[in-house]
């Protein structure tokens with residue numbers, strides 16, 4: 001289900017970037033502003049995520065995580081990277097200890 005939602009949102013982002021009017025589409029409006037504006041939003045949303053976590057507010061944290069994921073999808077689209085590629089990378093890491101992976105890079 002998660003994979004399908006991410007793929008659908010990525011499809012919508014691609015369609016809006018290709019054809020939508022910036023006056024009626026948030027995606028088109030931000031895309032028209034360029035990469036720096038997108039990355040600024042990713043940074044802002046990451047900060048808001050951290051603040052919600054520090055407040056211990058799980059509901060707000062969920063909301064901010066959605067904002068962060070959405071703006072990350074927008075930035076990924078700028079590089080032609082699909083959410084499936086990110087999910088495949090996470091899947092590749094399953095079963096691989098983060099500590100072992102870190103140690104293997106230090107050898």
Ligand SMILES: N=c1c2ncn([C@@H]3O[C@H](COP(=O)(O)OP(=O)(O)OP(=O)(O)O)[C@@H](O)[C@H]3O)c2ncn1[C@@H]1O[C@H](COP(=O)(O)O)[C@@H](O)[C@H]1O
Nearest residue numbers: 009012013016020024025026027028029044066067070071
């Ligand atoms: N998931 C989202 C989504 N999440 C957040 N947002 C927008 O991201 C913006 C985040 O802004 P902030 O929280 O910083 O609040 P703000 O002060 O209003 O924003 P700024 O003025 O600071 O830019 C808000 O305008 C939200 O509405 C989103 N806008 C769009 N989507 C998806 O993208 C699709 C296409 O949207 P449009 O391009 O607008 O049709 C939608 O159907 C959704 O699936």
